[in-house]
Amino acid sequence: MSTAMSLSPEILAKYEPVIGLEVHVQLLTETKAFCGCANRFGSAPNTNVCPVCLGLPGSLPVLNARAVEFATLASMAINCQVNERSIFARKNYFYPDSPKGYQISQFDKPLAEHGYIDVPTPNGTKRIGITRLHMEEDAGKSLHDGQPDSNLYTSVDLNRCGTPLVEIVSEPDIRTPDEAYEYLTRLKEILLYTAVSDCNMEEGSLRCDANVSVRPRGQEKFGTKAEVKNVNSFRYIRSALEYEIERQIEVIEGGGRVVQETRLWNAAEGRTYSMRSKEQAHDYRYFPEPDLPPLIVSAEFRAKIAATMPELPEARRARLVAEYEITEQDAATLTATRAFADQFEEAAKAAKSPKRVANLVQSELTMRLKLKGLELEQSPISMKGIALAADLAEEGKLSSKQLKQLFDIAFENGEDFPAVYEREKPQQISDAGALETMIDEVIAANPKQVEQYRAGKKTVAAFFVGQVMRLSKGQANPALLNELVAKKLEN
Template identity: 85%
Template sequence: MATAAIVSPEILAKYEPVIGLEVHVQLLTATKAFCGCVNKFGAPPNTNICPVCLGLPGALPVLNEKAVEFATSAALALHCTVNETSIFARKNYFYPDLPKGYQISQFDKPLAEHGYIDVPTPNGMKRIGITRLHMEEDAGKSLHDGLPDSAKFTSVDLNRCGTPLIEIVSEPDIRTPDEAYEYLTRLKEILFYTGVSDCNMEEGSLRCDANVSVRLRGAEKFGTKAEVKNVNSFRYIRAALEYEIERQIEVIESGQRVVQETRLWNAGEGRTYSMRSKEQAHDYRYFPEPDLPPLVVSAAFRQQRADELPELPEARRARMVAQYEISEQDAQTLTATRAFADQFEAAAKTAKSPKRVANLIQSELTSRLKAAGLELEQSPISMAGIAQAADLAEEGKLSSKQLKQLFDISFEKGEDFGVVYEREKPEQISDTSAIEKFVEEAIAANPKQVEQYRAGKKTVAAFFVGQVMRLSKGQANPGLVNELVVKKLDA
């Protein structure tokens, strides 16, 4: 298997990458962009189609208002300026999965422009500009396959034709593969929060192409760029950029010239391959779509979309840190999805300690979900159960060991925490006199360790704590045990 290009750190440090990203996002409308066909992934091939999808003569497109609502909401969430008037255009090219011979898109007059996303970097937050956000329709899908004892063939599924898309084009502000990864992560979060898309990369709801070039550090002029396509995860986008940056540096260092081209990422080999050069690139011959009037977005329409926007991830994280006194890392985890954040806040508002709720989610719930291969909505323990567990721990009725045991039982039996707790009913012993009896028993049974402690080996106290926890079957309050053990030994 081929490996990624390698250049020395010294040579790598001489160059600065310049990266821009083009992200296509399918909108979560019930029907397609310009017809009434169902917009749904997974239907049998060529079943959700009509004369408009197929580009049959005389079939006319009618714009889906819900698609405009979603596109406008996404633009506002990304701090874009939504233009009052935008124009649909025909993007002409010929390919088997594009039956009309053109794609309805927007060209010189897009829906929205001049937005941004703030992303974390080792030097603090960095603002990545968004050049434009425009609306368009998706093409169909070519399926390359083969049957036993037959030549390979390509079939075409046109179900995807006409699916409403937004294309989000970043400024070339990204300087590292890690920044690209963070930009895409934040972008997906924002779009997911607004509800305009499910952002499912496996189903093609979110697709990304990366433009990358390199230049000597301090140079103002951009280098010759390559476009990297066919990347189906953020992790692979980062890996593809790392490879492509080193490949271009190697080309320059060897005295050759970087060619402007489109390249495909091969995840299995960990490298990119040339797909077509600039000379082979399409001339799309854009012109205004004659069957659609200009799209006019009124101030009232924009304001309504703005009023309906939810609290977005970054603002929500900042508020939760202040309101619940949780760490920024906890807030990052808890706001990964809007549903997760909503459920945490519902639990936090009823619990005695929201911070303990957050800690339990981080320390006990998420690790078990990951180990079991489950999503949050599949968790046997509800957020109400998490809040109940947090309250019992806060009141000193359950030790951390007991909590872990109850969580294990919940996942093993697929039962909520409250059900398991009522059946098992473990109680933490916090009665001083009861714990003192265990301490005295442990001290009496281990005179050698007592002498070691009194001779100055204070770490032996931990041995007696363990003995007391064993005698109490793990039910003694650990904090109280520590206190009473030291008190008795010192006496």
């Protein structure tokens, strides 16, 4: 837990959390939602702007067709029904980073509805419903400077104004912080596979607000919800929900009343703070956007988008398990990103043993990546290099010790495996005569262990294998060595 509160398990068990998530996703288009300005992160402040995204008088929005394609693809990927007709609306509010004084969004007639995502739970798979996916534009960004006890200066960067967004609203089906974490993880995977967004939370291209309430177990009516904002990682979302659930239970147990409000998460303190009372839909005075016609997504258009749908993560995992006879855990690692899954399949098809390729990724590659703090795509060893290593091991040309040493060198030097192998070229001793000579030497030097073996202590064979391995400097072929040691000891 991220909180100092310590409610007893008995009190916590009396209540059921109800959680719904609102996820805002920036679409990876070249230009903005309603104008031709570049949709690019990191430019100098207020350089990617024009009269349309600045809301200057007389400027008119024109909908970005690519944004519609991406939004439709995302809708289909999360099993939503794409509506043939949807309406843009004006969501009216004043804030310095919204120069128009309103946001173009969708309200009562969204692009897509009635979707779902299946997530793993301790009791199996749970289906989390998705209420809607609608299109909208992003606001700018307020940048604050100064000390809290002195003058606070705020500047506004409007580069982000007009960036195309989709908002994905879940049903209130989530009951634990862990379920929320799994839902977000699966959603991000799907969006990355479809390539509609880069989902970079640090740059703000994926943002999540959580609505959470608690109610006595067995009660059908929902409790009063609080919305938690300002959370920039899935891990923090889980922590914020844990804190907020306990906070609300503590309020109720103390005889108080939970109020509907927006709260901010403070990661440094591990707690939420009240920000403002929660707005209702009528506070925004929604009305149809007069400068944009209804969005018509025809059956032909939907079919065209559906034809571009890639194989999604869950389906791909199931296929890899069946096709390559790997474990579900291996499949989960190998499908972490679409690019990595593509590379694995390319390597698996070229290698003699796809299963060994998967094992090397799990055992040798991921361990080193974690130690170095690297992601899969930052690995110095390519999947082509993994395939070569797997083949050499499969053919008995490399022992596991030699393979580990070469992997270590590759990571130390930032080199791919083929280059390291070509330079180091460790040779495995597979000559039976040479190995028998070494075995005889070790047996002659260890008569006590020979007697133990012949007295029935068969595990002593491992001692002789180890001694020969040391004598051969790790170059003895392990399979042949084990076979020859057993024969020698039996004779």
